[in-house]
Amino acid sequence: MIELTQSGDTESSEILRVENLQVHFPVKIPLLQRIVQREKAVVHAVDGVSFVLQTGEIMGLVGESGCGKTTVGRAVVRLIEPTGGKVIFEDRNIAKAKGGTIRALRREMQIIFQDPHASLNPAMRIGDAIGHPLWIHRSGSQSRASFRREARENVLSMMREVGLTPEEQLYDKYPGDLSGGQKQRAVIARAIILEPKLLVVDEGVAMLDMSIRAKILELMLDLKRKHAMTYLFITHDLATAKFICDRIAIMYLGRIVEIGPSKEIYADPKHPYTKALLSVIPVPDPDKRKEKILPRGEVPDAVNLPLGCRFHPRCPAVLSSCGWEGRDFLDLLDEHLSDPKRAGADETILGPIEDWWAKGLVAGRKTGPADAAKITERIRAILAEGPAAMVQAVGTVGLQGKNVIIEFRGPDTLAQTQVGERIVECLLYQN
Amino acid sequence: METFLKIDDLSVGYWTRRGKVGALVGIRLEMSEGETLGIVGETGCGKSTLGKAILGILPPLTEIQGHIFFRGRDLPRLGLEEYRRLRAKEIALIFQDPMTRLNPLMRIENHFVEEILAHESVSKAEARSRAREALLSMGIHESRIRNYPHEFSGGMRQRIMIALALVLKPSLLIADEPTTSLDVIVESQILEILQDLKRVYHMSLQLITHNMGIVAEICDRVAVLYAGKLVELGSAHDVFHKPLHPYTQGLLASIIHLDTKELHSIEGSPPDLISPPSGCRFHPRCPYAQQICVEKEPPLVEFQKGHLAACHFGDTFL
Numbered sequence: 001m002i003e004l005t006q007s008g009d010t011e012s013s014e015i016l017r018v019e020n021l022q023v024h025f026p027v028k029i030p031l032l033q034r035i036v037q038r039e040k041a042v043v044h045a046v047d048g049v050s051f052v053l054q055t056g057e058i059m060g061l062v063g064e065s066g067c068g069k070t071t072v073g074r075a076v077v078r079l080i081e082p083t084g085g086k087v088i089f090e091d092r093n094i095a096k097a098k099g100g101t102i103r104a105l106r107r108e109m110q111i112i113f114q115d116p117h118a119s120l121n122p123a124m125r126i127g128d129a130i131g132h133p134l135w136i137h138r139s140g141s142q143s144r145a146s147f148r149r150e151a152r153e154n155v156l157s158m159m160r161e162v163g164l165t166p167e168e169q170l171y172d173k174y175p176g177d178l179s180g181g182q183k184q185r186a187v188i189a190r191a192i193i194l195e196p197k198l199l200v201v202d203e204g205v206a207m208l209d210m211s212i213r214a215k216i217l218e219l220m221l222d223l224k225r226k227h228a229m230t231y232l233f234i235t236h237d238l239a240t241a242k243f244i245c246d247r248i249a250i251m252y253l254g255r256i257v258e259i260g261p262s263k264e265i266y267a268d269p270k271h272p273y274t275k276a277l278l279s280v281i282p283v284p285d286p287d288k289r290k291e292k293i294l295p296r297g298e299v300p301d302a303v304n305l306p307l308g309c310r311f312h313p314r315c316p317a318v319l320s321s322c323g324w325e326g327r328d329f330l331d332l333l334d335e336h337l338s339d340p341k342r343a344g345a346d347e348t349i350l351g352p353i354e355d356w357w358a359k360g361l362v363a364g365r366k367t368g369p370a371d372a373a374k375i376t377e378r379i380r381a382i383l384a385e386g387p388a389a390m391v392q393a394v395g396t397v398g399l400q401g402k403n404v405i406i407e408f409r410g411p412d413t414l415a416q417t418q419v420g421e422r423i424v425e426c427l428l429y430q431n
Numbered sequence: 432m433e434t435f436l437k438i439d440d441l442s443v444g445y446w447t448r449r450g451k452v453g454a455l456v457g458i459r460l461e462m463s464e465g466e467t468l469g470i471v472g473e474t475g476c477g478k479s480t481l482g483k484a485i486l487g488i489l490p491p492l493t494e495i496q497g498h499i500f501f502r503g504r505d506l507p508r509l510g511l512e513e514y515r516r517l518r519a520k521e522i523a524l525i526f527q528d529p530m531t532r533l534n535p536l537m538r539i540e541n542h543f544v545e546e547i548l549a550h551e552s553v554s555k556a557e558a559r560s561r562a563r564e565a566l567l568s569m570g571i572h573e574s575r576i577r578n579y580p581h582e583f584s585g586g587m588r589q590r591i592m593i594a595l596a597l598v599l600k601p602s603l604l605i606a607d608e609p610t611t612s613l614d615v616i617v618e619s620q621i622l623e624i625l626q627d628l629k630r631v632y633h634m635s636l637q638l639i640t641h642n643m644g645i646v647a648e649i650c651d652r653v654a655v656l657y658a659g660k661l662v663e664l665g666s667a668h669d670v671f672h673k674p675l676h677p678y679t680q681g682l683l684a685s686i687i688h689l690d691t692k693e694l695h696s697i698e699g700s701p702p703d704l705i706s707p708p709s710g711c712r713f714h715p716r717c718p719y720a721q722q723i724c725v726e727k728e729p730p731l732v733e734f735q736k737g738h739l740a741a742c743h744f745g746d747t748f749l
Contacts, residue, residue, distance in 0.1 A: 064614040064615065064616060064617075065585075065614050179700045180474065181700065182700075209473045209474055209641060210641060210642070210643065210682065210685045210686060210687070211473055211681060211682060211685045211696055211697040212696055212697075212700070213685065213687065213696070214685055214687070214694035214695055214696035215696045217687075217694055218694055218696075236614060236615060237615070237687075238615075238689075239687045239688050239689055239691065240687050242689060242691075243687060243691060243694065266689065276616060277615060277616070278689070280615050280616055280618070280619040281615070281644070281688060281689055282642070282644025282645050282647060282648050282688070283644070283647065283648075283688060283689075284643055284644050284647045284671065284683065284686045284688055285647055285671055285672075286647045286648075286650070286667035286668050286671050287668060287671075287672075289647075289648055292619055292623075294616065294619055294620060294623070295616060298584050298586050298587070298617060299584075299614075334572065338567070338572040338573065338574075353574070
């Protein structure tokens with residue numbers, strides 16, 4: 001284990017260090033297929049994520065759904081067990097901690113979920129719900145009566161603190177009687193009643209109306225200042241993150257593609273994905289409708305990850321060395337064939353898309369030597385419709401044995417690069 | 432010329448055990464052909480009720496008063512059969528959650544075939560080819576037409592919903608929070624599609640949303656609802672640059688965008704619609720409220736050409 005020096009209450013004490021975190025989920029496939037394929041399919045939800053949280057800071061984990069941000073949050077508070085890597089909380093690696101240890105950890109770290117309504121038991125009074133963690137973590141020596149009294153006092157003062165007033169009246173209400181904003185306040189009160197050091201907030205304001213979002217964000221900032229609480233703030237909304245986060249990590253398909261101080265990232269985003277995310281935030285002014293940089297298509301599935309940089313099939317600034325592979329050509333071919341205007345006679349020359357295969361850097365189809373020349377020529381023509389970077393990445397096109405193939409040159413190795421105070425994972429910034 | 436859509440003094444009430452909920456009260460609104468109108472407000476302000484009232488899909492026993500004239504026909508007074516023929520064919524609706532609106536046991540193709548055959552007497556083959564065309568126009572390949580809804584991603588499902596809503600070429604499309612369950616990039620893609628469609632088909636679009644940002648992006652005019660009442664109506668430019676109602680001002684100030692320097696929110700929460708506040712319904716939350724606001728209900732007044740607001744002090748914000 002790494003020995004980390006205890007720095008006490010100095011400003012830059014490290015509270016959480018995540019190193020090369022991996023969370024893979026097995027995919028259920030039918031038995032027969034499993035025997036035939038002989039390989040396990042897994043969803044690479046989180047695939048090598050590292051970051052450090054300093055005491056008292058708010059770090060934003062931003063990305064679209066399916067990027068793995070929620071899984072990171074859950075792995076940190078150990079709602080799920082990581083497949084690999086380390087989660088070092090206050091000098092202890094808790095990645096593989098078990099039952100009792102995890103339960104004790106919950107005093108130190110808590111999580112808030114997106115939907116306040118679903119987070120509260122509808123049959124439990126608000127006061128009881130907020131005090132429930134006290135009950136779970138009470139010490140055995142205390143008598144029930146004195147515990148009750150103390151807990152009630154504790155809950156009431158917590159309710160005042162989060163602005164759930166008049167607290168005496170609301171104590172006995174049920175979640176159904178509360179508005180969305182009040183419910184989220186109750187959830188926050190419950191999460192912080194044990195005075196945890198780390199709070200993971202998973203889309204904590206996404207379900208709330210704009211008009212009350214600000215209040216909840218202010219409350220979180222307030223609690224941070226008062227209790228030196230540390231937050232991992234998970235969101236898809238870069239505008240909200242900008243407002244409350246000291247640092248930002250942008251995630252895409254299980255990896256952090258850019259991480260650094262908020263100021264720097266918002267002022268001058270480096271990764272093309274970060275740029276795209278920033279460009280789609282609406283400007284609340286009908287006179288300033290701006291051009292957007294929209295990536296093509298949607299996030300690919302996390303079972304068969306794209307080669308090289310995972311963003312390359314959608315990237316507006318893609319290079320020839322970013323990871324072009326066989327299936328990228330099949331995607332282009334599919335797009336070409338499905339557009340009647342462009343396809344022309346290609347379906348008869350090239351055959352239906354189902355005849356084509358892709359493996360690694362190569363794509364191809366079986367054919368006789370007679371047709372090979374014609375097919376090769378069409379392939380070149382179709383390639384010309386694709387991104388220029390893709391064409392440059394093509395190694396060979398031609399007949400190989402019984403197949404016409406198209407082979408791409410391999411990608412360059414992607415490495416994390418320091419640019420200013422941030423770290424970015426993109427070939428554009430590598431030497 | 433007859434108005435494309437004219438809502439005249441529309442009130443909708445739901446009966447509950449505690450009494451009548453006035454979900455909409457005295458709404459007056461017009462929409463012209465080819466226009467994009469944004470309907471905005473907080474949860475429970477009645478914006479979804481308005482969309483449902485136009486389409487005639489409110490729950491049974493709902494009390495509806497007033498008129499909704501659509502190309503001269505008064506919708507609440509249409510017979511069931513007549514209304515059925517109008518839906519999807521002339522007025523279509525896209526809901527918030529595309530997953531729950533597609534039948535999970537039905538192939539995508541059959542959703543289209545069923546809808547087309549319900550409204551037009553064409554052959555099944557013809558219906559199928561139109562389904563293929565509609566999906567292609569949304570960028571979904573015809574090889575996937577026989578797939579089931581769960582085989583598509585969220586963004587694709589929403590595009591399928593749009594294709595389904597547009598296959599009969601309606602003249603009015605009502606989109607109720609069409610992008611709320613989607614990611615930011617997919618949201619932008621869908622908004623772009625909606626704008627393209629408007630240009631191509633010259634279709635009118637009613638966008639119901641709580642997100643002022645997307646209203647600024649695609650709407651020509653904006654209607655702001657508060658507690659069942661229309662409180663402001665005007666061009667997107669006017670409403671965003673010179674909001675006349677304090678509620679609209681609050682909504683605009685609470686938007687969190689990249690240039691936000693300070694967080695703002697509207698104090699309190701929306702009122703209970705069974706016993707709404709007296710006078711102006713916004714007065715308990717309004718920073719400018721005076722005695723008159725408690726006593727007298729402000730009428731909707733046209734303070735500038737095409738810019739209306741229901742506030743006693745609207746002229747002070749001009």
